[in-house]
Amino acid sequence: MTEPASSEAVPVVSRGGRNLPVAIAVGLALLAAVGGSLxxxxxxxxxxxxxxxxxxxxxxxxAFARRGVHIPLLPLWVGTAGMLISTYTAGSEALMVSFILTVAGLVVWRVVDGGGTAAVRDAAAGIFAAAYLPLMAGFVMLMLAADNGREQVLLFILLAVASDVGGYFAGVRFGRHPLAPTVSPKKSWEGLAGSFVLALAVGLVGSVFVLQINPAIGLTLGFLTPLTATLGDLAESMIKRDLELKDMGTLLPGHGGVLDRLDSMLLTAPFVYLLFSVAPNVAT
Structure with missing residues (x-):
């Protein structure tokens, strides 16, 4: 006698291991929120x-606390606010100064809280976190401060999203040859090719219709972004692998943690800003 079918809904899980409908809904909501705020x-x-x-x-x-490493969060949060706001209002010099002040504050905070080997380890982890997250995000603030800052940041975000989406769907559909099996087994060379295809298309269209600049700059961005985004993603994968984590968190259903969505953007931001800074005819 066969058992009756369960009335409970079964989540649609893709070959990539994600609840795809939820991931798409959350992704679109995030894009709408970012675009609206921008x-x-x-x-x-x-x-x-x-x-x-x-x-x-x-x-x-x-995540670091799993290995007994305790990052001083309060001075990091204060330093992050100082770095992003001062960078937007005062430029690249303010980013460097505020980063140095944040590092100094982290070290002093941790030493005052208790010295020894643990203090050195925790302070070093805090400095890494400051360089990994708010320092890289500071380059987005530099883009935002430009006369056509909204358009620069929008194209930067769309390029990073295109690299992720193109890589994900091409990898799931065609992935056969692992890109870095010891670091991220699900990443494939076919997925990287998909990242290039979609990012190049977004870079070309964005350069012409969003920034109204030389299409060659958009194609350069479309070629550069999958490289830096993939490196950023692999770097976070190495951290998660060492910490024995699948995701950095659960704040974003279908995606994992916030850092899981920012990892590809973090390393990409300084390179995109640099290209915008040196490329001719960037201003609208």
């Missing part, structure tokens, strides 16, 4: 960025 007021986008970096730092601190 075009409502630049200051609202800065608040959105502060919340995202703050949440990612919280995830990273909890």
């Amino acid at each position: 075009y409502f007021r630049k200051e609202v986008f800065i608040v959105f960025a502060l919340l995202a970096i703050g949440a990612a730092l919280w995830e990273l601190s909890h």
Whole structure:
């Protein structure tokens, strides 16, 4: 006698191991929130960025705590606010100065809290976190501060998303040859090719219709972004592998943690900013 079928809904899980409908819904909601904040007021986008970096730092601190490493969160959060706001208002010099002040504050905070080997280890982890998250995010603030900052940041985000989406779907559909099996077994060369295809398309269209600049710059961005985004993703995968984690957190259903969504953008931001800075005719 056969058992009756269960009335409970079964989540649709893709070959990539994600609940695809939920992941798509959350991804679209995030894009709408980012785009809305970006075009409502630049200051609202800065608040959105502060919340995202703050949440990612919280995830990273909890992940490190699994190995007995305790990142000083409060001075990091204060330093993050100082770095992003001062960078937007005063430029690259402010980013460097605020980063140095954040590092100094982290070290002093941890030493005052208790010295010894643990203090050195925790302070070093805090410095890594400051360089990994708010320092890289500072380059997004530099883009935002430009006259056409909204368009620069929008294209940067769309390029990073295109690299992730193209890589994911091409990898799931065609992936046969592992890209870095010891670090991220699910990544494939076919997925990387998909990242290039979609990022090049977004870079070309974005350069012409969003920034109205030389299409060659958009194609360069489309070629550069999958390289830096993939390296950023692999770097976070190495951290998670060492910590024996699948995701950095659970704040974003279908995606994992906030840091799992920011990892590809973090390393990409300084390179995109640099290209915007040196490329001719970037301004609209």
